[in-house]
Amino acid sequence: MxxxxxxxxxxxxxxxxRTISSYLKQHHFExxxxxxxxxxxxxxxVREERYDENIMDAVTNLCxxxxxxxxxxxxxxxxxxxxxxxxxxxxxxxxxxxxxxHPTVRPEECLNYADMVCVGDGxxxxxxxxxxxxxxxxxTDVSNIYLKKNGHIIKNPLKPIVQDLDTIPPPDYELVENxxxxxxxxxxxxxxxxxxxxxxxxxxxxxxxxxxMTLTGRGCPHNCSYCCNDSLxxxxxxxRYLRWRSTEHVINELVAIKEKFDYIxxxxxxxxxxxxxxxxDIKEFCKEYKKKVNLPFHCxxxxxxxxxxxxxxxxxxxxxxIQMGIETGSRHIQEVFNRKHMDNERVxxxxxxxxxxxxxxxxxxxxxxxxxxxxxxxxxxxxLKFISNIPKPYMIGIFSLVLYPGTSLYDRVKADNPxxxxxxxxxxxxxxKVDENYTNLLLLLxxxxxxxxxxxxxxxxxxxxxxxxxxxxxxxxxxxxxxxxKGMHFIRGEK
Numbered sequence: 001m002x003x004x005x006x007x008x009x010x011x012x013x014x015x016x017x018r019t020i021s022s023y024l025k026q027h028h029f030e031x032x033x034x035x036x037x038x039x040x041x042x043x044x045x046v047r048e049e050r051y052d053e054n055i056m057d058a059v060t061n062l063c064x065x066x067x068x069x070x071x072x073x074x075x076x077x078x079x080x081x082x083x084x085x086x087x088x089x090x091x092x093x094x095x096x097x098x099x100x101x102h103p104t105v106r107p108e109e110c111l112n113y114a115d116m117v118c119v120g121d122g123x124x125x126x127x128x129x130x131x132x133x134x135x136x137x138x139x140t141d142v143s144n145i146y147l148k149k150n151g152h153i154i155k156n157p158l159k160p161i162v163q164d165l166d167t168i169p170p171p172d173y174e175l176v177e178n179x180x181x182x183x184x185x186x187x188x189x190x191x192x193x194x195x196x197x198x199x200x201x202x203x204x205x206x207x208x209x210x211x212x213m214t215l216t217g218r219g220c221p222h223n224c225s226y227c228c229n230d231s232l233x234x235x236x237x238x239x240r241y242l243r244w245r246s247t248e249h250v251i252n253e254l255v256a257i258k259e260k261f262d263y264i265x266x267x268x269x270x271x272x273x274x275x276x277x278x279x280x281d282i283k284e285f286c287k288e289y290k291k292k293v294n295l296p297f298h299c300x301x302x303x304x305x306x307x308x309x310x311x312x313x314x315x316x317x318x319x320x321x322i323q324m325g326i327e328t329g330s331r332h333i334q335e336v337f338n339r340k341h342m343d344n345e346r347v348x349x350x351x352x353x354x355x356x357x358x359x360x361x362x363x364x365x366x367x368x369x370x371x372x373x374x375x376x377x378x379x380x381x382x383x384l385k386f387i388s389n390i391p392k393p394y395m396i397g398i399f400s401l402v403l404y405p406g407t408s409l410y411d412r413v414k415a416d417n418p419x420x421x422x423x424x425x426x427x428x429x430x431x432x433k434v435d436e437n438y439t440n441l442l443l444l445l446x447x448x449x450x451x452x453x454x455x456x457x458x459x460x461x462x463x464x465x466x467x468x469x470x471x472x473x474x475x476x477x478x479x480x481x482x483x484x485x486k487g488m489h490f491i492r493g494e495k
Contacts, residue, residue: 001134002030003126004066006059008050008073008080010037011201012180012194013213013270016100016122017072018171023123026169029130032177034062038080039184050080051181056087058186062179063088067133070126071114072100075404078427085113097129097145101228104235105406107146108153116147120158120235121218123168161236165218165245170253173260195263207298207321207363209265212257216285217244220272222302224327225338226369229272231406244277247285254293266320267297275301275310282310286317296320298363303342306350311357321363322354323397329386330379333372338408344386355391366390367397370443371435373413377469380439381460387446388456394449400434402426436477438469444484 003024007014012035021031036059038050063069069088073081085096099118103110107117118125125144132139140149143159162168178189180197187193198204203211219242220229233241258264277285289297298321299314306324326347327337334340354364368383387396403410403426414420434440442459445451458464 001068001130002032002066003068003070003130004032004034004063005070005072006034006036006084008036008038008071008077008084011203011213012037012197013201014072015171015213015215015270017070018173019168020070020122020126021172022169023127024130025172025174027127027131029127029134030177031172032062032066033172033179034059034186035178035180035189036080036084037181038077039181050083052184055181055184055186056084059084060088060091062186063094064092066094068130069094069096070118070122071096071098073098073102074100075102075427076402076430078102082113095133097126099126101231102405105228105231105404107155111146111148111153116145119144119146120232121162124159124162158235161239161241161243163240163243165243166249170249170256171214173257191261194261198261199263203268204266207266209296210261210263211266211268211298212254212261212264213268213270214250214253215270216250216274217242217271217277219243221276221305222273222342223338225336225409225412226401226404226407227272228404228407230338230408231404234406242276244281247281247288250285251288251292254289258293258295265295267293267295269297269299272300273302273305274299275305275307277310279307279309279313283313286313290317294318296362298323300324301350303347303350306353308353308356311353315357315360319357319361321365322361323365323367324350324354325367326386327367327369328372328379329383330375331382333375333379333383336372336374336409337369347386348389351390358393363395364393365395365397367399368443369399369401370440371400373401373403373416377439377462377465380469381462381465384439384442384446384456384460387443388453388460392449396443396447396449398434398440398443398447399431400429402429402431436474436481437471438465438473438477441477441480441484444481 005017005021007017017033021033024031036051040050071081071084081098088096095115097116097118098110098114099122103117104119107119110117125142128142129139129145132142140147140154141156143156145156147154175189175194179186180189182197199210203213221242223230223233254267296318300323302325327339328334329344334343358364403413442456446456
C-alpha cells in the first residue's frame with residue numbers, strides 16, 4: 001500500500017504532509033512525497049495553469065504506482081491543486097484526497113474536484129483510510145473524511161483532536177522517495193538537492209543561512225477574527241485547542257536534523273505564538289536546546305505572551321530573531337480583529353521588554369495587516385502614528401488582509417457585501433501584495449526602520465493624508481511603489 005502526498009506550497013517545509021508521512025511509515029505504509037513549489041510563489045499572478053505540461057507528465061509517472069494520492073492546500077493555492085488533480089485524473093484511476101485548511105473549511109466545494117476530503121487534523125484519518133484501502137474494506141465511514149456516494153455527500157464525524165502530540169512522530173525528512181520541482185524539472189531529492197533547495201527558501205535567503213523550519217505545537221491561544229485558527233477552534237469547539245510537543249520530542253527532532261544535514265545553521269520555529277508556552281516549559285526547552293542544538297533560532301510571540309522572563313531564557317539559548325504580530329495601531333480595527341485585549345499599551349509593554357535585549361537579538365520584526373474592510377484614513381493614521389513611536393531598531397512586516405473562508409471576519413464581510421468577488425479578492429489574492437496607496441507607501445518606507453520618526457509624523461498629518469491618499473492618485477502610486485521597493489532592497493544590500 002503506497003500513499004503519495006503532494007504539496008504546492010512555495011517552500012518544502014509542508015509540515016502537514018511530512019508528519020502524515022511519518023505517521024504512515026510508523027505503521028508500515030510506504031509513502032512518497034512530491035513538492036511542487038508554485039512557480040509564481042507569492043507573486044499575485046492570475047493564471048489557472050500553474051505548472052507546465054511536462055511537469056504534470058512527470059508527476060503522473062511518479063504517481064502511477066500509488067494506491068492513494070493526497071494533496072494539501074491553502075485557499076490561495078486552490079488553482080494549483082485543481083490543475084494537479086485534473087491532470088492526474090485524466091491519466092490515472094487512483095483516488096485523490098485533499099486536505100489542509102481550505103478543504104477543512106470548504107469541503108463541499110473541494111469535492112467538485114477531489115474524490116475525498118480530510119477535514120481537520122489528518123494523521124489518524126489518513127492512517128485509517130490507508131488501512132481500509134490495504135484491507136480492501138469499505139472506507140465510506142472513516143472519521144474526518146467527506147466523500148460523495150451516489151450523488152450525496154457523506155460527512156463523517158470528526159475524531160477528537162489529538163491532545164498528546166508526542167504520539168505523532170516528527171516530520172519526515174528521510175529523503176526516501178522525495179521529489180521536488182527544481183528549475184522546472186522534477187528531480188529526486190537527496191542530500192545535495194535538499195541543501196540546494198533549502199538554501200533557496202525565502203527564510204534562508206533572508207538570514208543568509210540554511211534554515212530548518214518546524215512546529216513545536218499546534219493551535220494558538222488567541223482568537224483573531226481573520227486567522228484560520230478562528231475556523232479550527234470552532235471546528236473543535238469545547239476541546240483543548242492549544243497543544244504542545246514535549247521538549248524531549250522537539251529536541252530529538254532538531255538533534256537528528258542537525259546530524260543528518262550538517263549545513264543547517266539556523267532553526268526557525270514557526271509556531272503562531274511560541275511565547276505562549278509556560279515560562280517553566282520555555283526554561284526547560286532553552287536548557288536542552290542550548291546543550292544539544294546550540295544554533296541561532298527564530299520564534300514568534302504576541303503582545304500578551306512576550307515577557308522578560310521568557311526572553312531572558314530564550315536569548316541565553318540563542319534567540320537571534322523575534323517576530324511579533326501587532327497587526328494594527330487602531331483601537332477600532334483591534335476590535336474588528338477581536339484583539340481589543342491587545343491594545344497599544346499592552347503592545348508597547350511587550351516591545352519595551354524586547355528592547356531590553358536589542359543588542360543580543362539581530363532582527364526584531366513587527367507585523368501589520370493592511371487593506372482591511374471597515375478601515376478609515378483615521379485608522380491608518382493611528383497605525384502609522386503607533387509605528388512612529390516604536391523604539392528602533394525594527395523591521396516591519398506588511399501584509400494585505402485575505403478574508404480566508406471560515407473565519408469570523410470573512411463571515412462579517414460576506415454578510416455586509418454579498419457580491420464580494422471571492423475569486424479575485426480571496427482565492428487569487430496574495431497577502432504579500434498590498435494596495436498601492438499613500439498610507440501603504442509610508443508603511444513600505446518604514447519597513448526597515450530607517451525612516452526618521454519625525455518625518456513620518458509630519459507625513460501622517462491628517463490634512464496631508466486627506467490630500468495624498470485620494471483614490472485619484474492611485475495611478476501615480478502604481479508607478480512609485482516598484483521604485484520604493486527597489487530602494488528598500490538597495491538599502492538592505494539586496495540585488
